Amino acid sequence: MEPDSPSLPAPSDLATAIQPWVASARWHFGDTAHVKPYHVAILDSAPNAFAIWFVADDGLRYNIPLVLRIRGSYRAEAAAPSPVGTFQEWDIFDATDDPEGQRLILERSIAPSPHNPLIAHSINTVGSVVAARRLTSEQSNTSIIYDLEDGSRIIIKVFRVFTPGHNPDVELQQALGSTGTVPRQYGSAQLEIEGGVADVVVVQEFLTGTTDAWQVITQDLKDCDGTLGALGPQITDLGRLTRRFHTALAEAFPTVHADAQHITAIRDSWAQRAAAAIAAVPELGEFEGQIEMVYTATAHVNWPDLQRIHGDYHLGQVLNAAGRGWFALDFEGEPLRPLAERTQPDLALRDVAGMLRSFDYAVGSAELDGGDREALASWGEAAREAFLFGYGTLDEEEQVLLDALMLDKALYEVSYEVAQRPTWLPIPVAGVKRILHSN
Known part of the structure; x- marks a missing residue:
């Protein structure tokens, strides 16, 4: 100076x-x-x-x-x-x-x-x-x-x-x-x-010439005819990407047996988010018993080992690079959650649930923009099947856990949208009802 x-x-x-x-x-x-x-x-x-x-x-x-x-x-x-x-x-x-x-x-x-x-x-x-x-x-x-x-x-x-x-x-x-x-x-x-x-x-x-999966899919849904069309193989590849990094993380970091203490802690967190969602949207109170049944079903299945996961996985966290395919980003998890929580081993299926809920959000946003409800619903079901085909077929016990995790995610989204984007609240509310009606 x-x-x-x-x-x-x-x-x-x-x-x-x-x-x-x-x-x-x-x-x-x-x-x-x-x-x-x-x-x-x-x-x-x-x-x-x-x-x-x-x-x-x-x-x-x-x-x-x-x-x-x-x-x-x-x-x-x-x-x-x-x-x-x-x-x-x-x-x-x-x-x-x-x-x-x-x-x-x-x-x-x-x-x-x-x-x-x-x-x-x-x-x-x-x-x-x-x-x-x-x-x-x-x-x-x-x-x-x-x-x-x-x-x-x-x-x-x-x-x-x-x-x-x-x-x-x-x-x-x-x-x-x-x-x-x-x-x-x-x-x-x-x-x-x-x-x-x-x-x-x-x-x-920095990956050049990229678009995130949310942009790719919401653009395609503007002219949805109920089929995946050319997006089908890309969505399957997105499932394969998810399985690849889950497998690699399970090899790179210690896994943890899901004992009674871990299972109780996870199920308690589900119950807390369900209570918060019902308090925010009282109309969901009539489904309280059904919500509990979905969660109770997880007590009767074998849980896989817990492992490190992405933690905040959705369509906006994946980029499609020209000629190179999909890349996953932003493994930070939810930044306001304590670091100790974000680094704890968890169910890999939580990431799967997050991505499937993100597909549902893409469909819901297209419907809010005036898209055809039946065509969009058909697209959503096809996208779910294509992603899971790429990720790998889930057995019955894994499906029980995935249903619970998807319901938990949808109930979390209810509380989020009430506070942040009330105009999008119908998307997670409809998601909660659809998950419950399929069980």
């Missing part, structure tokens, strides 16, 4: 300056953002500028990499980002949206160094970067795409919400790296915090 440059703002001043921006961010969970500084580390410094890794505390831990520049020192460019806050002479920028910040996040994530506040783990070599841009469709994380000199691309994901420990999106995709079921991983970075380490960034291959 030049001698006459002002001092870096205190962490508490930074927290106050960025609080309105944090409160409105898609990745912030809660109604307000009374963030407190929890951890601040210098990524880099230069005349008139600082790049820092800021960790905020709002009941949750948030990763908020920032670039601070003396006002007026930012070069005049049409593409310059807008500040997310100001303090005295400083303009404060989101580092994921700032060219220098984007460069530093990548470098600090793949280049181990004693002066690096992040603990970098390099797996594969990254070529020279020629351009970078942040994805605007962020949700619980923030992603940056980098164009490389050789024409390929990589993507960085900054885990906005984190807890100490290994993020399953990093851990599981590393384990699956040689299976061809996930994009290639280049590296990851951890932050030393709370007496341990936490994954905060992952760097992986």
